[in-house]
Amino acid sequence: MSSTPDNQTAPAASVLSLRRVAIDTYRENVAYLHRDCAIYRAEGFQALSKVEVRANGRKILASLNVVDDPCIVGSNQLGLSEDAFAQLNVEDGHPAYISQAEPPSSIPALHHKIAGERLGREDFRAIVRDIAEHRYSKIELTAFVVACNQGELDREEVYFLTDAMAQVGRRLDWREHPVVDKHCIGGIPGNRTSMLVVPIVAAHGMLCPKTSSRAITSPAGTADTMEVLANVEPPFERLCDIVREHRGCLAWGGTSDLSPADDVLISVERPLSIDSPGQMVASILSKKVAAGSTHLLLDIPVGPTAKVRSMPEAQRLRKLFEFVASRLGLTIDVIITDGRQPIGNGIGPVLEARDVMRVLENDPRAPMDLRQKALRLAGRMLEFDPDVRGGDGYAIARDILDSGRALAKMRAIIEAQGAKPFDHNQPELAPQRFEVCAQQDGVIIGIDNLLVARVARLAGAPKVQGAGVDLLKKMGDPVKAGEPVYRVYAAFPSDLEFARQATVRSAGFEVGERDAIPPVYVEM
C-alpha cells in the first residue's frame, strides 16, 4: 500500500457535509463532530484534537469539540464555528474532509525557546508562519509568548521576530517616498492626536495612510473614535484610492491582513497583560513595515500611571525601537512625551470626537493640551519632508491648523470614507450620568490614567459610543470642595453603577498644593 501523504486519509471514507454552527468562538476555529460520526471513531480523534478541514480548495485548522445533539451537527456533518466557516467561503452542505492535523513544523524551535535558548532568523520565520496560519493552539501560543517574555529576547532576536512578522501576510507598496506614519505605544486615555496629525500632514501633501486599532483594553482606539464621524471599514481597494486622492486616511487596520501573526499573538498577550519591550517593538514595527511606511514617528508617553514609568525605561525602549527600525530600513523618530495624565478632556468615542473636532474648528472650548501635542507631533512628522528645515515643522503645522486647511482635509477624508452625522456642539452622550467631586479645596496634582480608563470602560466605552468620562479639571487646575472634577456617562443603569463603584474605591485624582505636582522631564 502506498504511504504518500495524499493517501494517508484514503482508507477512511472521510467526506462530510459542512454545516455552519452559529457559535462565535472569538478567533479560535472550532470544528464540531457528532460522537457517532464514523470518522470521529475511526480516526481516534479526541476532544480538543487539532484537526485539518479541507473544502473548496482551502484548508483550515480547528480544535475539535464532540457533540451529542443532532440539532447541532448530525453524524455525517462537520460543523464549524462562524469564523472558521467563513474562512472556507462555501455554502452549508458543501463537501469537506477532515483529518488529524500534522503538528506545526516549528514546534522543535518552540521547545528550544521554552528551554531558554536563543533562536535564529529561520526559527522565528518558522514559528511566525505557523502562528499566522493558525497552526498553534492557544497553549502553544502562550508558551511562545511567556518563553519570549521570561527569557527576554536580545535585540537581534527582536529584529528577527519583527522581520518574520512583517514578511507574513499582505505587504503594501505605495510606490512613493516618504510614506509617513505615527504611532503611540498607548496607555494614555483620550490622546486622540492621530485624528489631528493625519489631516495636518496630509494637507501638507505627505502620504499618510493611517490605519488604527479598535480599543482592546482601553475605552477607545482611534478607529472607535473615528467611527463616530465616518465609516472606518471601507473595502481595501477603496481605501487605497482614498489615500492616493486625499494623501491620507483614518481607517481600521483589522481586516487588512498586515502582520496577521501580530493579531494572533495579541489574543494571548492581552489576557495575560504581557507587554514586554520586545513584543511591543515587534508588534508595532511589523505592522508599519507591512503597511509600506518608510518613516515613523513614535510617541512614548512617560508618567507614574503610563505604560512606561521612568525616563531610563523610556530610553531603553527608544534604543530598542531605533535598533530594530534601522535593521528594517525604516526611518524612525522617537519622541518621549508627558504621560502624567489623559490628553484632552473626553474619554470614550463621542467625547473624544468632540474634542478633536473642536481643535480642528479652532473652537475656544478645544482642549489646549490636545492641540499642543498634536501640533508638536505633526511638526516633527513634517520634518520627514526633505524640503522642511529642521525646527520649522511646528510653525507649518500650526499654520495648517489655524488656517482651516486641516479641517478641510479632515472633512474630505470623512466624506471619502463615508460620513456619519455628528455635531460637536450637541454630541450624543449617553443619558445616565454622575459626577465625581473634589473633597477639599486645592489644586489637581495628579490624575490616574488607569483608573479613569477603567471607569470609562465600565461605563460602557467603547461599545456604547456615547459612554465615557469627561474631565472637567486637569492637572494644575484649582478646585473647591464639592466641585465636580469629572462626569461619567453611561447608557445603562448597571454600567453606571459598576463605574460608580470603581470611583468609590478610588476617585482617580488627587487634590493638594500646587508645588506637589510631579515635574515633567520630557520634551513635551
Added chain:
Amino acid sequence: MSSTPDNQTAPAASVLSLRRVAIDTYRENVAYLHRDCAIYRAEGFQALSKVEVRANGRKILASLNVVDDPCIVGSNQLGLSEDAFAQLNVEDGHPAYISQAEPPSSIPALHHKIAGERLGREDFRAIVRDIAEHRYSKIELTAFVVACNQGELDREEVYFLTDAMAQVGRRLDWREHPVVDKHCIGGIPGNRTSMLVVPIVAAHGMLCPKTSSRAITSPAGTADTMEVLANVEPPFERLCDIVREHRGCLAWGGTSDLSPADDVLISVERPLSIDSPGQMVASILSKKVAAGSTHLLLDIPVGPTAKVRSMPEAQRLRKLFEFVASRLGLTIDVIITDGRQPIGNGIGPVLEARDVMRVLENDPRAPMDLRQKALRLAGRMLEFDPDVRGGDGYAIARDILDSGRALAKMRAIIEAQGAKPFDHNQPELAPQRFEVCAQQDGVIIGIDNLLVARVARLAGAPKVQGAGVDLLKKMGDPVKAGEPVYRVYAAFPSDLEFARQATVRSAGFEVGERDAIPPVYVEM
C-alpha cells in the same frame, strides 16, 4: 446606592434558564449565551470572557461563547457544555445567574513567576487553589507551567507546590500504618508491574490502595489494562470497602478528587510535552500524599529512549523526589531500573492483561522480564514492613507468586471490583494484523520505546482494547532475515495503515552483533 459585593449584579435582571448544550469541550467549561440575550448586551461580556455561573447553591467558572442560533440557546437561556452542566447538578430549565468573573486573586503571584521571581509557600497555595477551582484560563495555566519550567523551580519551591497541590481536594486517611504504594515515572511500554506488585503485597497483608491513571500519551495505563479484567470505576465508598477487606485494589484514580489541580495542569503539560522534574515530582507526590500513602516505592527507568536517558539525570531526579518526600513526611524508596526496552511482550490493554495473567498463573509463556521486575519491586515494597528483614523481600515475594497466593489475591480483587470475562489463552485481539520483520540475520540490539508505543497507539490502543503491538523478540534474542520481530493488531484498516506507515519510516528495532547491546548500569 450600596456598593457591597452582593449587590454588584443587582441592577441587571440576571436570571436565565439553564440549558444543557451537548458539546464535549474536554475539561473546559463553556457557557453559551445568545447574542440577543439582554444580559450579554448589558454586562458588556465579550466572547471568551470568563464568567461565573451560579445555580443550585453552586458556582462554576466558564468561558463564554456567543451564539446566533436559537436552536442551541434561546435569548433567555444560559447554555452550558456537558461537563459544566454536570457540575451544577440540576435539570434543564433550572434558574441560573451569570456575572463577570472576578479575576483570580493569585494573578499577581503568577505575574511574579512569569517575571522569573521565586515564589513562597502562600503564593503557591493561592495559585494552586485557583487552578483547582478552574479559575485559570488555558492561557493563564500555560503561562504558569511554562514560567515554572523555564525558570526551573528550586527544590524548596517544588515542595511548596507539591504540598499546596496535596492540600487541595480530597485527602484520605486509612487509619493504619504503613499504607504503601508504588509508582513508575512512565515512558516504558508494557511494564504492567503494578498489577503483579499489588496482589503480592496485599497477599502479604500490607495495605496497598493503588489507583492508576488511564493512558494519556501511552498505548495503555494500568487502569486501561486492569479494565480488561475488571471494573476499575467502583463508587468511592465501595472502593474503600474493597481495600479494607482485600488489603488492595487496582482502580482508576480519575474521579477520586485527589490533587485535582494536577489534572488541570496536565491538560496543559501534555499538549506541550512539558515534563520538567519539578512538575513531575509535584504531580506524583501530591497524589500519593492526598491518597493517604505513608510509604512509596518509585521506579525511574533509564535508557536511550526512556524518559530519563542518563544515570546522572536519574540521580538528580532521585534526590529531588527524596528531598520533597522527606519534607512531606512520606517515606520513599527510589529504584532506578533498566529502561532500554519495553517490559513484557504485549503493548496495549488486552496484550498486557494476557502477560500479567500468565505471570500470575506461572504459565511458561509468561515474559520473564516482567516477572523478574515485579518480584524485585514487590520485594523492596515488602521491606517497608518493619517485620521483614532487609534483603528478604525478594524471596518472600517470589514465594507469594509461585505458591499461587498472588493469583488468588488478584482474583479476589477482580471479583470485588466486578469481574469481566477474560481468558489469557484466547485473548480477544483485534482482527487486522501485520508483522514487522528483521532485514538481516543477527541479534536484537535495541528496541525503541517511543516508536513501539507510537505504533501501538496508531493501531488503536488503548481505545481499542485488543489493538497494540506484540513483541516476538526482545534484546539479545537472535533473529534471521525475514523473521517477524513484532506483530501489530488493529480493529480498523485505517488504523492498521497509520501504524504500518509509522513502521515504514522506522522499524523500531536494531539488529547487530551481540556485543553492540548497550550495557545496563542500573540495579535491575
